[in-house]
Amino acid sequence: MPIVYHRTPVGIARITEDEGFISSISALDEEHEVTSPSTPLLQAAITQLDEYFAGSRKIFDMPIKQQGTPFQQQVWEQLLQIKYGSTISYAQQSNQMNSPLAIRAIAAANGKNSLWIVVPCHRVIGSDGSLTGYAGGLWRKQWLLEHEARTLGIGQTKLDF
Structure with a gap:
């Protein structure tokens, strides 16, 4: 199973x-040596992540x-429907x-999402607008939401209620 470590x-x-x-x-909290991708698909994933962070990619199209x-799988498929720069509760x-009635089960499934950013569980927030539950750390969730808002020029992320 090929693995690459890339700085973001x-x-x-x-x-x-x-x-x-x-x-x-996944996002690592500890430092790790950056490695070169060993396959074209890993290189494509790096390219798409870099484009996301540069603000030029809003939709991922890697397999x-x-x-x-x-x-x-249903929960993660639904996450893919959340538009870039938007949030839902x-x-x-x-x-x-x-x-x-399955809010807790859905939140737990969001927490098991292993495709950070690409399957955008960071766009799901508390009903009161609070940043809750993010495996990558709440500071990353806030950073990603602010990045998407800046890229769209909306200043802050809007709730789609």
Whole structure:
């Protein structure tokens, strides 16, 4: 399973390829030696992440696949529908999935998302607008939301209620 470590504005990203798909992208809290990509797909993932951080990419189009239950897959698929620079609440996400009582299960599935930024769980926030629950750390969630807002020139991220 090829792996590459790449420096981003919010830390080192660990990117894993598995059977022709990017299977995980995660942010590391500790320093790690940056490595060169060993496959064209890992290079494409780095290029797309760099474009995202430069503000020129809003939609990722690399082949992705992460392991999860059918429910988790549904949650992650729904995350892909959240527009760049927008946010939704966990309650809104559960309503969109026709599962209004499954807020905690949906939040837990968001937390198991292994494709940082590409499957944008950072765009899901608390109903009161608070930044809650982000595996990469709340400071990264805030940075990503502010980055997307700056790129769109909207100054702050808007809630889509």
